[in-house]
Amino acid sequence: MTGIGDNSEAGAGLVKSFVDRILRLKEEQDAIGDDVKDVYAEAKSQGLDKTALGKVVAKIRANQKNPDKYAETEALVELYMNAVEAEALTHARA
Amino acid sequence: MTGIGDNSEAGAGLVKSFVDRILRLKEEQDAIGDDVKDVYAEAKSQGLDKTALGKVVAKIRANQKNPDKYAETEALVELYMNAVEAEALTHARA
Amino acid sequence: MTGIGDNSEAGAGLVKSFVDRILRLKEEQDAIGDDVKDVYAEAKSQGLDKTALGKVVAKIRANQKNPDKYAETEALVELYMNAVEAEALTHARA
Amino acid sequence: MTGIGDNSEAGAGLVKSFVDRILRLKEEQDAIGDDVKDVYAEAKSQGLDKTALGKVVAKIRANQKNPDKYAETEALVELYMNAVEAEALTHARA
Numbered sequence: 012m013t014g015i016g017d018n019s020e021a022g023a024g025l026v027k028s029f030v031d032r033i034l035r036l037k038e039e040q041d042a043i044g045d046d047v048k049d050v051y052a053e054a055k056s057q058g059l060d061k062t063a064l065g066k067v068v069a070k071i072r073a074n075q076k077n078p079d080k081y082a083e084t085e086a087l088v089e090l091y092m093n094a095v096e097a098e099a100l101t102h103a104r105a
Numbered sequence: 106m107t108g109i110g111d112n113s114e115a116g117a118g119l120v121k122s123f124v125d126r127i128l129r130l131k132e133e134q135d136a137i138g139d140d141v142k143d144v145y146a147e148a149k150s151q152g153l154d155k156t157a158l159g160k161v162v163a164k165i166r167a168n169q170k171n172p173d174k175y176a177e178t179e180a181l182v183e184l185y186m187n188a189v190e191a192e193a194l195t196h197a198r199a
Numbered sequence: 200m201t202g203i204g205d206n207s208e209a210g211a212g213l214v215k216s217f218v219d220r221i222l223r224l225k226e227e228q229d230a231i232g233d234d235v236k237d238v239y240a241e242a243k244s245q246g247l248d249k250t251a252l253g254k255v256v257a258k259i260r261a262n263q264k265n266p267d268k269y270a271e272t273e274a275l276v277e278l279y280m281n282a283v284e285a286e287a288l289t290h291a292r293a
Numbered sequence: 294m295t296g297i298g299d300n301s302e303a304g305a306g307l308v309k310s311f312v313d314r315i316l317r318l319k320e321e322q323d324a325i326g327d328d329v330k331d332v333y334a335e336a337k338s339q340g341l342d343k344t345a346l347g348k349v350v351a352k353i354r355a356n357q358k359n360p361d362k363y364a365e366t367e368a369l370v371e372l373y374m375n376a377v378e379a380e381a382l383t384h385a386r387a
Contacts, residue, residue: 063181087157
């Protein structure tokens with residue numbers, strides 16, 4: 012059991028120091044999360060669509076992360092969507 | 106405080122009955138979740154791409170849920186992506 | 200690229216069959232998800248707290264999944280919480 | 294349709310500026326997310342349990358956010374857990 016070891020006082024300090032560091036980082040993350048919400052609200056106030064904007068941001072991030080994988084997935088999604096739609100049409104006519 | 110009321114025995118039975126019902130439903134959900142994983146694994150074994158297949162399923166479900174909203178969002182995503190790419194090109198040439 | 204192969208007609212049918220199977224399973228999952236929501240709503244109507252009920256369900260599922268890991272984690276959470284609180288008190292008095 | 298309006302050039306610039314601002318903020322969030330992972334890895338290297346540490350952080354954040362709601366939920370979770378366990382025992386003996 013990964014307890015806090017024999018010297019529980021030192022152990023308690025150790026736990027608290029890690030908890031405090033994580034809490035501070037999480038607070039920073041929350042603050043940025045609020046900033047992101049503000050930018051989306053501002054975009055909406057200027058007539059842009061938040062859902063579409065979010066999908067564009069996600070696409071650009073995926074492309075930045077792995078351009079080849081992004082391009083391949085986008086091409087396959089289009090290929091599969093056309094396939095499904097074509098099949099649906101064929102069945103509709105049958 | 107929404108405790109279990111004065112008659113704690115009846116209250117205990119009440120809590121247990123709701124917990125048991127939710128647990129049973131969650132188990133059914135887990136079982137279907139495993140079935141979904143199996144279908145994706147089978148699709149992969151037949152040469153299809155799981156990520157692309159998942160995105161197609163998500164698009165079709167969004168379209169089934171709200172066709173107008175789906176069509177509008179897809180159009181706006183394309184419009185915004187073209188705008189961002191056009192802007193990037195303009196800056197690249199400047 | 201894991202496309203749909205040379206025989207695109209067969210490939211299209213393949214994609215559609217997998218998409219249809221996943222869609223059906225997702226619909227079943229959605230239906231059960233609605234049932235879960237109904238049970239929580241019923242529990243709330245009988246005076247129980249949905250958040251607490253959900254945490255109890257999660258604890259029981261974690262225990263069912265891996266009793267040893269569940270027991271160890273619960274014990275460590277208590278140990279660490281006590282450590283953090285003790286440290287906070289020590290600092291408050293210093 | 295919340296398109297980009299008549300002056301598409303200005304509109305394109307508008308979309309790009311919002312996308313760029315959100316991308317920058319998301320990158321900051323990612324960087325902090327990596328820092329959080331590093332702290333958990335460091336805690337693990339010093340013998341602490343990441344899962345338990347994460348649950349303690351979550352409890353402290355819930356308490357910071359709404360102390361009354363946190364205290365009530367914790368009390369109800371304990372009450373409901375005892376109820377379920379008591380009921381299970383009663384049935385076991387019956």
